[in-house]
Amino acid sequence: MSSDDPIAAFLVEASDVLDAVESALLDLNERLDDMAVINAVFRGLHTVKGSGAMFGFDALANFTHHCETAFDQVRKGQVPATGPLVSVILAACDHMRRLLHGEAKDDAGATLLAQLETEMAKATGAPKGETAPVPQPAGGGWHLRFRIAPDAMARGINPLALLAELAELGPCQVTALLDAIPPLPDLDPAHCHIGWDITLTGAVSREAIEDVFLFVLDDMELELTALEPADAAPQASADHGEPDPDPRTEQTRTAPVETVRVPADRLDAVMNRVGELVIAQSRLSQIASSNENIALRSVSEEIERLSGELRTTMMVLRMVPVAQLFGRFRRLVHDLAGETGKDINLEIEGEGTEVDKTVVERLFDPLVHLVRNSCDHGLEDAEARRAAGKSPTGTVRLAACQSGGQVVITITDDGRGIDIDRVRARAEANGLIEPGAPIPDHDLIQFIFHPGFSTATKVTSLSGRGVGMDVVKRTIEALRGTIEIASQPGHGSTISLRIPLTLAIIEGLLVRVGSGRYVLPLAAVEECLELSTADDTRSQGRSLITLRERLVPFVRLRDLFAVSEPADPFQKIVVVASGSSRVGLVVDQIIGSHQTVIKSMSPLQKGAAAFAGATILGDGTVALILDIGHLLAAAGGREDRLRAVG
Template sequence: MSDSETVFREEAAEHLENLEQALLCLDATPDDAEQINIAFRAMHTIKGSSGMVGFDHLSEFTHHLETLFERVRSGRLGLTAEIINLVLECKDQIDGLLRSPMPESGQIESSLALVGRLQQFTEGPNPVAAQQTNTDSGDQSAGSGCYSILVRPSESAFTDGMDVLPLIRELQGLGACGLSLRLAGAPEDPELCALELQVLIITDAGENALRDVFLFVCEDWQIDLHPLSPDAFRHNLDRLSAAGWLTDDNARALHALVPAAAPDRPQASDQQALRPTSAEQTSNASRVVESELSIKVPQRKLDALMDQVGELVILQARLDQLAISREDESIGELAEELDRLSNNLRETTFDIRMLPIGSTFGRFRRLVRDLSRELGKNVALETAGAGTELDKVVLDKLADPLVHLLRNSLDHGIEMPETRLAAGKPEKGTIRLEAAHEQGRIIIRISDDGAGLDVARILEKARKNGLVPEDVTPDTDAIYNLIFEPGFSTAARVSDVSGRGVGMDVVRTSIESLQGRVQLQSEPGEGTVITISLPMTLAIIDGLMVAVSGERFVIPLSVVDECIETRASESSRENGSRLVKHRDGLVPSLRLREWFAVAGQQPDIEQTVIVHVDKERFGITVDEVIGHSQTVIKSLGRLYRDAEGVMGATILGNGGIAMILDVAELIDDINSTAV
């Protein structure tokens, strides 16, 4: 795949996302001029750029969409739910067409069917009064205007696979054109592009429509566009014709179309039209510098950068160890400086990898809209905390669990409209999706105002599946957690939405693979709340290094509250758990030596690290607390992957290995085995 195709696909995906979000907004407010323009520009850009990189079928297909929204923009066609549904289907079709410049026969047939449905709106009678209004703010299209456009492609245009002909065809579709294509120089390398295109055009489309033609190339190519007075336009026509760049017939045809009166807009001289001044070039460059530039970087490069930062952190730990062992002040100073630089580099790399969760929230609006209509329900999706940032790796793996949870809320949680009305609820149900930072972790909550979980039905199904003995009745929370068991489902029938018993099991497995936790609360008749707690990153964390008989362990610093001294004489149960005094109460504690069966002499005075998970406090008793440590998380091999209470390992400065504790899993294991 060429670089130009890769860039095109990436940018087209962004435009499609903008198109979908605009359509979902228009579903509620069909007269929103701003959203109409966003949708139009998305389709216009995809149409122009797809033709330039050889996606001719996609360019032709998107042209029909652009025509439809041009009628909407001009006020000649009113948006309806039927049109929005059709455009959403077309958006899905474009998703498929982006995969290859040469679509399969089935895709072509689908495109033709959709084009036929589009033409019912683009070629039929206008359902809205044809009063021409321009909704594009800042557009200057009062009558025919004269413009000069100088286009200089980048030197790499040929090797990038760019084609200037689609731009020429699009300009010709906007008005009467005079075109002059010439060489701006003689490059030594024949693969370098030295073309220069001079366009004189008369159009009533407006300046913004002309600039939209060059949206895909405006950052790399030089585009100088100027409105001209009628006299300046005629003068430029005569100069190009005399130089042999325009045919006499072309020049005469354009002369006949020049408006008699000058439009009310700033005019440029004939010299400015044919060549930009150095002052204008400087001004254009300064505008680029003033705006914050951004670049796209493949994720594999970010992952490689994070790996290198991790190796740097390990090297810094080795240098610290060397400075301590040799008691050398000069090495110690170097270690401190490296520590400062590695910390700054780590934070900068984290910032690069962090993305707002709103980029994931946005895709769920379409899911809720389509699925609620399929189920015959009236459901609104509310979101909060869209600006909350987390690691892109975590964000990508979070999408599927959230889809399962939303589908379950729609299918099992929200009642049918008539049922809600009979229960005294609003006909429209609400699902709320929110995110926030809490105590160094990401908290995501999915809540609905539906019927809540049916405890009796869940217990009956669990007993039928052999998950709960007939003579045992678990507490309510334990019954709720049964829905996370593999193969469990309370659906009366299997459908495309639910009933196969894989959704909630997948959710828990996916969240736990991210070192996260999922909790469930429900009130019958009032709704359900599912809370997901996740680390902000899976690469490098701040940890508290502890030791047991020379064996090192790391406790994530985000869950540590304080450290206290305890006596070894306090006995433990068989599973290593006990109670320790903490302030004015008792806190359950786990002796790490006994839990992992670490050999060695137990000290008389031990250290207990008080940690928290959600609102629950717990103690982890060790021989020694060593101190703060930047911890690079390394995955465990298959032999140790199922080790309870361990989320990974890290490499120490002396080359040894320290296990990173999964505090939440330790607490769950102790609670489940407590007598």
């Protein structure tokens, strides 16, 4: 990884390390005796401390040093790991993040360190301020030689800080290697020409030494040789020549990792260019198809192939696993369990499912609302769960899977479920429905998305003000997605989100209604069939067809869009679906598939709810992209009403 700004690179890397430490702490909270996890936490804290000192973040390094020292006693078995101790270190990680960005309060760190000291004393049973002595490591050690990159100091790397970190691991004998210093006329004062030969004694792991060089390992020379206990005594070197070859010497320097951090706005800019290229290629294909020049057609086909491959590659670059999203909820549920006093177990499935990075970013806030509601409203307390014959520990499950061109995310809890009677009572009290009106349970549940609607009996710090679920629905719909709720009283609820894999380019089905052309997301299309004259005549006033022994409502798009031209003699029905809902869309002609570059609607046109955006066709004209969710809502309830009538 390279960066023009070493401080910016450090901030990104340090944030990643803190994320890893937090994840390890959450694992440790479930397995308090797992030494592998304990060592991972210690290494992470050690890395943050050392790299912070290297880049001048002294407040971060000093604060983390206290946390590392305390956790070192856990690592050495002098202090047992406890739930409260893990919670304090988690809070300390939050403070480290604030220190990274200069947002920490002056007294917050002292308060956390006092809490840490208290928990350490509780864990050991010693009076506050007294902890078990830390024995010095004995036996073994390492011989290491290293040289940092010549321009390392110009990038903010301080070799003295590296030496100081090594000295903290154990007694060191350090000798400077001066053999690479050039003659004075050729000396560049901005470059580092010195190397170091070090004998480090004590029981130090290879990982601990490599962690010291974590941020410079890719472009430095490092040799490590394990010492036997008999060889561990520090020995001064009289000369600076190369040591004799030793079969135990291992080159820990690895080839640079083939990854590059790219700012998100650069990816967005490239994606926009790819979109323009797809549009231009479509226009070229249309011109070539009407031209008899064989060479032009050949070039058009080759450009179509290359642009398609480029589009696919660009889409893959923007895809990230939902693990990046789901992993953040482990900490949220841990904190919610503490706030509510409930035992909550979070289960995660489908972490490898990939989705566009923009979608992931915009999904976080709605998922926070949903997970909070599941923990606060959905799950009962331990006493109520025992009375209902359930385990005292409630379970919230986050799952993701890919379905066609969509990713389906479900949030499931095994709590009390949605109280339909309470929802009805609140809807009647708010004047949303007439008292006693016959409304299916599915439609009643949808009222929880109404602004200001809440069934909570009291307002808490987590929920109860009726703010959140309406925001969730608007956010999901803005992503061209849908949200569905299924609930079983006494057994829990499941909320399903169906979101497009990408917001930039989709495969679409181009159709014509009158003289206008429209695009349907191909992922939502189930099948196409012809609307016969008999069905057309019979369906007047009912707008239903029977498809494999199931009634499917359909919408005449020419009526919805007030098309004045006469209908084609043989109209077509495109059946689209979202979740368990299906609707037929009557069009005049199905033109075919189309690579659709989605363009946002202007502010003046955003009120047209039937459309999710627009695209430019090969001939330069504009086609509107239909909003499947809105069309399903337009046909919603029609089948139920007709069943009730007939």
